[in-house]
Amino acid sequence: MRSIKRGVRSFLRHPLRNLVVLLLLFVCLTFSLSMLAVKLAADSQVGEVKRSVGNYAEVRVSSEYRMAVFEEERSQEESERAARARRMSEEEIQEQKTRFLVPEELADAFSQMDEIVTYDKVLEARITLPDITNTQMETMLSMRERGPQGEAPAALSSSSFTFEGNTDGSSVADFMLGNKELVEGSFYTYQDYLDANPVVMVEETLAEENGIGVGDLIVAEKSGENGRTAEVELTVIGIYRSVEAQEQESGSNTETFNPMGDTFYAPLSVVQELNGTPGYVELGSYYFDSVDSTGKLQEAFETEIADGDKYELATDYSDYESIADPLLKVGKTSLIGLVGALGACALIILLSMAIIVGGRTRELGVLKAIGATDRQVIVQYAAEVLCICLVAIILATGATAMVSQKMGDWLLSGNQPSSQEASAETQVPGGMPGQVAAGPMGMGGDRLYKEGGRFAVVSGQEEAADLEVVYRGSMLLYGILILLAISFLGMLVPLVWITRLRPAQVLSME
Numbered sequence: 001m002r003s004i005k006r007g008v009r010s011f012l013r014h015p016l017r018n019l020v021v022l023l024l025l026f027v028c029l030t031f032s033l034s035m036l037a038v039k040l041a042a043d044s045q046v047g048e049v050k051r052s053v054g055n056y057a058e059v060r061v062s063s064e065y066r067m068a069v070f071e072e073e074r075s076q077e078e079s080e081r082a083a084r085a086r087r088m089s090e091e092e093i094q095e096q097k098t099r100f101l102v103p104e105e106l107a108d109a110f111s112q113m114d115e116i117v118t119y120d121k122v123l124e125a126r127i128t129l130p131d132i133t134n135t136q137m138e139t140m141l142s143m144r145e146r147g148p149q150g151e152a153p154a155a156l157s158s159s160s161f162t163f164e165g166n167t168d169g170s171s172v173a174d175f176m177l178g179n180k181e182l183v184e185g186s187f188y189t190y191q192d193y194l195d196a197n198p199v200v201m202v203e204e205t206l207a208e209e210n211g212i213g214v215g216d217l218i219v220a221e222k223s224g225e226n227g228r229t230a231e232v233e234l235t236v237i238g239i240y241r242s243v244e245a246q247e248q249e250s251g252s253n254t255e256t257f258n259p260m261g262d263t264f265y266a267p268l269s270v271v272q273e274l275n276g277t278p279g280y281v282e283l284g285s286y287y288f289d290s291v292d293s294t295g296k297l298q299e300a301f302e303t304e305i306a307d308g309d310k311y312e313l314a315t316d317y318s319d320y321e322s323i324a325d326p327l328l329k330v331g332k333t334s335l336i337g338l339v340g341a342l343g344a345c346a347l348i349i350l351l352s353m354a355i356i357v358g359g360r361t362r363e364l365g366v367l368k369a370i371g372a373t374d375r376q377v378i379v380q381y382a383a384e385v386l387c388i389c390l391v392a393i394i395l396a397t398g399a400t401a402m403v404s405q406k407m408g409d410w411l412l413s414g415n416q417p418s419s420q421e422a423s424a425e426t427q428v429p430g431g432m433p434g435q436v437a438a439g440p441m442g443m444g445g446d447r448l449y450k451e452g453g454r455f456a457v458v459s460g461q462e463e464a465a466d467l468e469v470v471y472r473g474s475m476l477l478y479g480i481l482i483l484l485a486i487s488f489l490g491m492l493v494p495l496v497w498i499t500r501l502r503p504a505q506v507l508s509m510e
Contacts, residue, residue, distance in 0.1 A: 005383075021352040022392050025345060029396035029482070030403065032341030035334040036478055037404040038411060041469040042331035046324050054291030054320025056450045059107055059301070060283040061100050062312035069099065097224075098280045102311060107284030110305050110313075115293040119286040120166050121268055122449055125275035127163045128221045132210050134158045134262050162263045163220075165271030166285075167193045169201060169238070172265060173450055178243075185214040185238030188267050196269035199237040203261040207239050214239060223276045232274060234266065285449045291320050316448060330411045330467060342482070346489050353385065389486050393479050408469040 076084075088096065104121060111119040166172055169187030174180040188199050202212055212218065214236055222230045242261045272278045288297060294317050301313040 018388055021348070021388055022395075024348045024352075025389065025392035025486075026395050026399070028341050028345045028348060029392055030399045032338050032345065032482070033396055033400040033479065034404040034407045035338040035341060037400060037469050038334040038408040038467070039331050039338060041408060041467055042327045042334065045467065046327050046331070049320060049324050049327070050291050053323060054294065054315070054317055055288050056448065057286045057288065057294075057297060057313055057315040058283045058449055059102055059110055059286075059305070059311060059313055061102060062309055064312075065310045066100065094276075098277050101277060101280035101282060102284060104279050104281050106305060106307075106311065107281055110284060110301060111286065113288075113297060113300060115288040115290075115297055117287050117289055119284060120168070120171055121281040121284055122164065122166045123268055123271050123275065123277070123280070123282045124162060124164045125223065125271055125277075126160055127223065127264070127271075127274050128160050129218055130159055130221060131219055132159065132161070132206075132212070134161060134206070163200075163266055163271045163274060164263055165266050165268035167268055169265055169267075174242075175240070180240050180242050182238055183241045185236070188237055188265075193267040193269050196273065197267060198232055198234045198270055199266065200234040200270075201238040201240055201265040202236055203263065204239050204241045206261065207236070212236055212239075220274055222274055225276070232270075234270070240265070283449060291317065314448060316450065326412055327467065330408065333411055334408075342485075345482075345486050349385070349389070349486050349489050353381075393482065397479050405469045408467045412467045 101123070107119075107121050110116070164172070168190045169175070172180075175182070175187075182201075183204055185201070188197070188201065191197075192199055200218070202218075207213065216236045217233045218236065220232050220234055222232060266274075268281065269278075272280065288294075294315055298313055298315070306312070
């Protein structure tokens with residue numbers, strides 16, 4: 001106990017000498033703790049990103065196949081295409097109709113992978129509802145767009161509507177993202193899909209203008225069929241509202257509005273029947289356990305599921321990269337800075353102790369001459385070293401709380417890609433999974449269902465990474481560990497010096 005008191009008094013007796021060591025240690029420790037805080041924050045946020053981005057995939061017809069079909073058709077004359085269409089058998093017509101669709105059994109097979117957590121199947125089709133008028137479409141049609149008899153083309157008909165089908169209405173991407181909300185009635189369920197119950201969900205404004213309410217029946221026509229057998233009665237099970245944000249011209253503030261939509265949502269099996277494509281879907285939509293499984297799933301799809309190059313597995317890995325890469329680079333940079341700063345701390349404490357102990361040789365000799373043991377002298381110097389390191393750690397810990405966020409922002413700004421680079425990455429075909437080129441004829445080859453159908457482009461729509469450095473309680477523990485480490489290093493010089501010191505030799509030098 002007496003040795004500890006002598007060490008503390010020795011620390012207090014030499015304020016100027018200790019101040020120089022304190023300042024050097026303070027700077028290095030502040031930098032090292034700031035780097036540690038940034039490293040912990042970056043790793044934590046990468047983990048959060050992994051839980052929400054990079055774990056989505058979908059099976060669909062590949063962009064390459066679409067382009068090949070498009071090029072083949074473009075190389076033929078109109079008369080050749082018409083003649084071929086007249087010679088087609090029913091099987092060939094059905095094959096033509098489903099060439100850009102995925103067999104449902106293929107989508108189901110991929111869902112059996114152990115890494116898949118949840119999955120869905122989606123089909124979008126254009127269906128005619130003879131008793132309902134799309135007033136928005138009607139106003140868009142002009143007389144010059146109509147045929148010789150004054151009728152609009154089928155694709156622009158005011159009685160033609162988009163039907164989107166999946167296995168559960170509540171899991172539709174737009175409803176999960178909040179772009180659409182149910183205002184009356186209920187969603188169709190998975191059981192409705194299994195039983196092919198003829199139910200449908202209608203957009204609110206469209207329902208009001210056509211006098212449609214929950215429980216009403218609407219008639220839909222099966223694609224490619226005529227007569228009474230082509231008509232299917234659908235029961236309105238729910239009414240939804242579309243909510244979109246629009247920027248005001250006067251500033252950056254936004255306001256919401258409810259545009260009329262022409263999309264009907266129905267069970268997948270019902271849309272398949274209306275479209276005349278039973279057993280086919282537009283895509284299979286999957287969420288898997290982690291972005292770390294992307295490579296394994298891609299390999300399994302190519303070797304076990306895919307049929308040549310007709311189908312592809314598109315993922316949102318590029319979105320994960322765009323967010324996580326800057327954070328990962330910050331983590332690596334901060335780790336290098338941490339190691340360098342701790343090395344500087346070790347060097348400072350070793351050199352400082354060598355100078356301090358070297359200038360106090362006579363004091364050590366006198367202490368040992370009057371009977372002090374090596375252990376007592378070492379404890380005295382250990383207490384002195386501990387006081388220096390403790391004060392430096394306390395000051396550095398406080399400074400870290402103020403500068404670590406600025407340090408993290410500075411490191412992140414240096415690792416963020418420029419807007420030009422981000423744009424270039426978005427437009428590059430091939431490359432990482434998910435960065436695929438758009439298909440021909442506006443087929444949405446570069447879009448994923450999870451962003452809200454085919455209404456949001458993959459890559460380039462994600463927000464830039466934002467590093468939030470939170471001063472965690474674990475920093476105190478790390479500070480204590482660093483304190484003990486540099487204190488131990490600071491004791492190496494006194495330990496070697498004291499054990500080798502001979503009092504008689506020191507006193508004889510006087």
